[in-house]
Amino acid sequence: MKHTLFLFDLDDTLLDFKASENLSFVRTMQALGVAGATETLFNHYQPINVALWRAFEHGTVSKDFLKVERFRQTFAAAGLVLDSELASRIYLESLSDTVVLIDGAIELCASLAAIGEVGIITNGVESIQNRRIASSGLQQHIAFVATSEACGHAKPDVRFFEYAMNMARPVRKEQAIIIGDRLDADILGANRFGIDSCWFNPEQLANTSLAVPTFEVASLRQIAAALKNRAMV
Structure with a gap:
């Protein structure tokens, strides 16, 4: 991959x-x-x-x-x-007591963690997000959590993505990908930072923004196959 x-x-x-x-x-x-x-x-x-x-x-x-x-x-x-x-x-x-998982989230994170590193990038409140991750069952598959609160800059600011990359093991930009539902924060941030992105779009909304995802999925269960296909491009 x-x-x-x-x-x-x-x-x-x-x-x-x-x-x-x-x-x-x-x-x-x-x-x-x-x-x-x-x-x-x-x-x-x-x-x-x-x-x-x-x-x-x-x-x-x-x-x-x-x-x-x-x-x-x-x-x-x-x-x-x-x-x-x-x-x-x-x-x-x-x-932190009302955590609801998106279908396929644990399975996807577990499979990707076996290949490389899974990191969380969030503009949410750091203490609350950490507790929600712990409550969700995702924590064992997550290598690090990058928050705007700790960074001092929020998505889509390029400085936030630099901060997140520095929390990971050394990796080239072409080996990293951002997966998120927000065109204006996740995908636009990826575009500005110069790395691949996957737009999670379960409602199959039209993209009328300037953000350009590398690919788009309607279900988390589609991501593993999409990543494999991307590896062959």
Whole structure:
């Protein structure tokens, strides 16, 4: 196989973050005494959260600000007077207890770890991501976890990918590949850094961005075969 370093995004690539996010949000609202209407509140939360994460990736807000501000804005939009800092703490604690794996994640990581190194590249909160990986059963197959929090730069910044590569055993760029669901973070970052990429696209969305994946899959179970085919190109 051509590749010996496999850099995986975590959320919505190996772990079903959408499912975990929903469960954790409901638990948080229940802990704060919000009865019912959590679905409507979650619908307020999601676009606010996405916008703040995009702002973080562009370096315009800090992660500490993001973690609390998303709840402050959500509560304000719904006319609720609740403690945003407490909500943030409860939510983050709950995330590590609501881990849901993407189908085929463990099998894929195990098979690739037998060939080379599997690393995680994530913009998520370091302590929470490490606990989620430990809870998922993936940890034994993961050589290292590179986080934007430890690096000081977030995907798609080239400096983040340099940081991740330096955590791995020495390897040439052509031997590395990034696998992720985000065109604007994972695939664009790979393009800028000059390494191969695999776009995990289970919803089979159209690519209207400037990011160009080396190849695309709709299932994690397709990746091993795609990598073998790539080795023969």
